[in-house]
Amino acid sequence: MEAELCFPSLNNSCWKTSRSQLEATIVYTLLSLITLLTVVLNLLVIIAISHFRQLHTTTNLLLLSMAIADFLVGFLQMPFQIFQYQGCWYLGDFICAVNYFCSFLVVSVSVGCMVLISIDRYVAICDPLLYPTKVTMKRVQICIYLCWIFSFVHSFWILRDLVEKPDRYNSCYGECLLVVNYAEGVVDLFATFLGPIVVITFLYMRVFVVAVSHARAMRSHVASVTQQISVTVTTLKSEIKAARTVGVLIIAFLLCSCPYYCFTVAADSNLFGPSSADAEVWLIYFNSCLNPIIYAFCYPWFRRSVKLIVTLKILQPDSCEANIL
Numbered sequence: 565m566e567a568e569l570c571f572p573s574l575n576n577s578c579w580k581t582s583r584s585q586l587e588a589t590i591v592y593t594l595l596s597l598i599t600l601l602t603v604v605l606n607l608l609v610i611i612a613i614s615h616f617r618q619l620h621t622t623t624n625l626l627l628l629s630m631a632i633a634d635f636l637v638g639f640l641q642m643p644f645q646i647f648q649y650q651g652c653w654y655l656g657d658f659i660c661a662v663n664y665f666c667s668f669l670v671v672s673v674s675v676g677c678m679v680l681i682s683i684d685r686y687v688a689i690c691d692p693l694l695y696p697t698k699v700t701m702k703r704v705q706i707c708i709y710l711c712w713i714f715s716f717v718h719s720f721w722i723l724r725d726l727v728e729k730p731d732r733y734n735s736c737y738g739e740c741l742l743v744v745n746y747a748e749g750v751v752d753l754f755a756t757f758l759g760p761i762v763v764i765t766f767l768y769m770r771v772f773v774v775a776v777s778h779a780r781a782m783r784s785h786v787a788s789v790t791q792q793i794s795v796t797v798t799t800l801k802s803e804i805k806a807a808r809t810v811g812v813l814i815i816a817f818l819l820c821s822c823p824y825y826c827f828t829v830a831a832d833s834n835l836f837g838p839s840s841a842d843a844e845v846w847l848i849y850f851n852s853c854l855n856p857i858i859y860a861f862c863y864p865w866f867r868r869s870v871k872l873i874v875t876l877k878i879l880q881p882d883s884c885e886a887n888i889l
Contacts, residue, residue, distance in 0.1 A: 570652035570738035578736040581651035588649070595646050595846070598853055602638030605856035606631045612869035617884050619865060622704045623684050627859075629708045630677035633670045634852035641667050642849055645842075653740035657730035660740035665723050671848060672715035672756050678817060679760045680707055681810050686767040690774045718755055722748050757825045764814055809862040813855060820851035865889055 571577035583591075609631040613619045644663045647653075653660055684704075688695050725732060726742055733741040744752070824844035859866045868888040872878055877886075 570654070574737050576737050578652060578738040581649075583650065591649065592646065595642070595649075598850060599638055599642040599646065602642060602849075602853040603635060605853065605860075606635035606638060608870050608873060609856050609859060609866065610635060611873055611878070612866060615873075615878055615884050616865075616869060616886060616888055618887065618889050619869070620701075622699050622701055623681065623688075625701065625704050626677055626681045626684060626708065629711070630674055630681070630855065633673040633677065634855055636666065636670045637674075637849050637852040641670065645846065645849065648740060652738045654738065657734070657740075661723065661726050661730040663740070664726060664742045665719050667845075668719035668722055668752075669715050670852075672718055673712055674852065675756050675760050675817070676711035676715060677708075678810075678814060679763055680704075680711060682764045682767045682814070685810055686771055689771050718752075722752055753825055757821060761818070768811060768814075809858065812858050812862065816854045816858065817851055820847045820854070824848050 568580045569577040570580055610628060613624045613628040613631070641663070647655075655663075684699060687699055691698065720727065722744065723742070733743045735741075824847065827844050856866075860870070865888050872883065872886060872888070877883055
């Protein structure tokens with residue numbers, strides 16, 4: 565199998581990565597299916613939460629922000645990653661820099677939303693009486709704006725050299741490379757992985773300790789307040805189920821992100837390109853496909869919403885008032 569130039573008419577063109585026809589077909593098909601699934605499922609989440617009035621809650625607003633970030637992963641990042649599978653970049657240096665910037669941005673936003681959702685569940689279970697006053701729609705919106713702003717600044721700082729000169733790391737024409745030095749890699753490691761994981765783990769340890777404590781207290785109450793206890797227990801079970809669902813999301817994030825960040829720690833200088841850390845990057849992107857799948861299994865409202873969306877019943881008058889909870 566002979567290697568080919570990305571741009572045959574240029575002497576300084578990069579070479580295509582040699583791959584068999586069968587391998588390329590299988591990989592393109594698999595990655596295209598994952599991309600399509602990621603886009604469609606996250607789009608369903610976005611439509612459901614945006615359209616149905618019953619889903620306009622503080623927790624779902626955070627899920628909406630994460631779904632938008634995951635949608636952008638499927639709509640932008642995955643196609644770009646497939647596009648350079650053969651080792652060639654045809655879209656120019658500026659789009660190359662934009663591609664890396666968007667990649668860092670959406671991953672950072674997704675992690676930030678997980679932290680915010682964990683805080684939301686922590687307050688809901690550990691301080692339920694003050695939850696409606698502490699966690700308001702306005703405050704959640706501000707937190708989401710700050711999450712996106714922080715992610716934007718963080719991504720710009722990591723990629724400031726690439727943004728200033730997009731072709732600084734390229735050795736030939738048709739290459740799209742990024743080099744993150746050790747110091748910047750460590751900052752990214754703590755800002756988008758270790759730091760959030762420590763915060764989330766601490767919050768969930770507190771959540772489940774308090775949940776167990778509440779359950780024991782409920783069982784010890786006298787029969788005279790049985791009805792009130794029943795209502796409180798039902799509410800508590802609902803909150804714990806929501807916390808458990810977020811816990812599954814976080815476990816999926818850990819499994820998908822650990823290989824990439826282990827790769828980051830193992831390297832003094834991280835080289836990102838069409839052939840470097842390809843599997844690790846795709847695993848992080850695949851987490852954006854897993855999130856809505858987890859919603860489908862854990863949230864009955866999501867399944868009901870999808871049914872109404874797919875059957876086009878959302879086009880009917882007052883469909884936004886439908887009872888789906």
